[in-house]
Amino acid sequence: MDMKLSVIQFTLILLLASFANYAQCLVIDIKKYGAPNGDITSGLTKAWKEACTSRTKAKIYIPKGTYNLLQIEFRGPCNAPIDFHVDGMIKAPAEYTKMDGNKQWIRFDHISHLTLLGSGVFDGQGAAAWKQNDCGINKNCRKLPMNFGFGFLNHSIIRDITSKDSKTFHVNVLSCNNVSFIHFTVTAPETSLNTDGIHIGRSTDIKILNSNIATGDDCISVGDGNKQVMIEKVTCGPGHGISVGSLGMYAYEQNVEGLFVKSCTIKNTQNGVRIKTWPSSVGAIHASDMHFEDITMINVSNPVIIDQEYCPWNRCSKQIPSKIKISKVVFKDIRGTSATKEGVTLLCSRSVPCEEVLLSNIDLKFKGTPAIAKCINVKPILQGNVPACTR
Ligand SMILES: *[C@@H]1O[C@H](CO)[C@@H](O)[C@H](O)[C@H]1NC(C)=O
Ligand SMILES: *[C@@H]1O[C@H](CO)[C@@H](O)[C@H](O)[C@H]1NC(C)=O
Ligand SMILES: *[C@@H]1O[C@H](CO)[C@@H](O)[C@H](O)[C@H]1NC(C)=O
Numbered sequence: 063m064d065m066k067l068s069v070i071q072f073t074l075i076l077l078l079a080s081f082a083n084y085a086q087c088l089v090i091d092i093k094k095y096g097a098p099n100g101d102i103t104s105g106l107t108k109a110w111k112e113a114c115t116s117r118t119k120a121k122i123y124i125p126k127g128t129y130n131l132l133q134i135e136f137r138g139p140c141n142a143p144i145d146f147h148v149d150g151m152i153k154a155p156a157e158y159t160k161m162d163g164n165k166q167w168i169r170f171d172h173i174s175h176l177t178l179l180g181s182g183v184f185d186g187q188g189a190a191a192w193k194q195n196d197c198g199i200n201k202n203c204r205k206l207p208m209n210f211g212f213g214f215l216n217h218s219i220i221r222d223i224t225s226k227d228s229k230t231f232h233v234n235v236l237s238c239n240n241v242s243f244i245h246f247t248v249t250a251p252e253t254s255l256n257t258d259g260i261h262i263g264r265s266t267d268i269k270i271l272n273s274n275i276a277t278g279d280d281c282i283s284v285g286d287g288n289k290q291v292m293i294e295k296v297t298c299g300p301g302h303g304i305s306v307g308s309l310g311m312y313a314y315e316q317n318v319e320g321l322f323v324k325s326c327t328i329k330n331t332q333n334g335v336r337i338k339t340w341p342s343s344v345g346a347i348h349a350s351d352m353h354f355e356d357i358t359m360i361n362v363s364n365p366v367i368i369d370q371e372y373c374p375w376n377r378c379s380k381q382i383p384s385k386i387k388i389s390k391v392v393f394k395d396i397r398g399t400s401a402t403k404e405g406v407t408l409l410c411s412r413s414v415p416c417e418e419v420l421l422s423n424i425d426l427k428f429k430g431t432p433a434i435a436k437c438i439n440v441k442p443i444l445q446g447n448v449p450a451c452t453r
Pocket of ligand 2: 175216217218219240
């Protein structure tokens with residue numbers, strides 16, 4: 063009898079507790095502010111203002127359905143945590159000429175404890191923009207808006223959301239601290255220009271976990287000034303693989319320290335895991351403590367590559383060696399198929415050779431035979447089953 067009573071009491075307490083929790087949380091359904099012609103730009107602006115000024119945790123909810131959204135900025139700091147729950151399909155204007163290419167389509171700025179979640183899809187409608195993108199050959203090309211900008215966020219999570227067909231990069235993470243992407247999806251065709259998945263810059267403690275990134279450019283790129291970046295159980299392809307860099311193009315760049323890429327699958331891409339720096343570089347920063355472990359490559363043209371002569375479209379002089387120092391790099395347990403005979407390419411700088419590079423258990427096959435390793439300006443430490451270095 064006593065037992066039963068306590069079970070009932072316990073259930074009651076749980077019910078009350080969850081009700082109290084619910085009552086404390088302000089829920090703003092996007093319908094509250096309306097969506098004339100399916101456009102939620104003005105409604106979302108109002109919803110954000112209400113959520114951001116709320117003294118208690120707030121939740122913005124966009125239910126299933128298709129909506130249009132113009133360029134928008136969600137600014138903090140806010141008073142309490144915010145859950146931004148999107149289950150709908152949100153569409154950007156297809157006409158890139160009507161958007162400001164210096165801004166992102168959707169920007170979250172100076173916010174702490176933001177959670178962007180849900181089964182929602184953010185469709186950048188980039189097809190028309192890709193067709194006119196001539197940034198490869200034209201330095202003064204038209205700037206295009208990225209799908210997402212996450213700037214100066216702390217302790218935030220992006221979960222389950224999909225970013226589709228951005229006009230250029232899908233996500234730019236800048237100056238963030240403790241931000242995790244979990245079960246995040248990026249999709250764009252292999253032929254879409256410059257549609258990098260996630261670019262991270264000047265940030266600390268960023269995690270990308272259990273995510274799937276298919277795009278036309280880098281899957282994930284880790285730019286300058288990043289510390290403690292963890293990429294785990296991510297599938298990349300098509301695209302250009304996971305990159306550090308490019309580094310050395312601009313003055314005032316900051317060091318890269320602490321990158322862990324673990325248990326990833328990379329397929330049908332130009333590169334697998336890559337560190338790229340510009341020759342004739344301006345700065346003299348270093349990139350160190352980078353780990354690439356337990357990676358499966360499928361039909362990857364350059365599965366493992368350090369390229370300190372990265373110079374697309376001959377934009378620089380390869381005569382002047384890169385000044386970026388690369389050290390403490392681990393390539394371990396890397397297996398699968400290479401689409402070229404060079405499975406490992408370590409092309410380091412003649413002025414600052416790479417140091418403490420470890421190759422451990424590299425099992426890459428090109429057309430059924432072991433792929434080779436090329437090592438220039440580096441003497442890697444070899445461990446276990448690895449191809450011998452050639453020049
Ligand atoms: C994020 O953290 C930094 C460093 O602790 C702090 O200066 C900044 O004010 C925080 N931003 C917000 C929006 O809370
Ligand atoms: C990182 O952010 C998450 C999500 O807000 C939070 O639960 C966690 O405590 C934070 N970690 C640190 C070390 O602040
Ligand atoms: C191999 O990868 C390339 C991209 O690097 C892709 O175009 C090609 O279709 C892939 N081959 C197969 C058999 O999937």
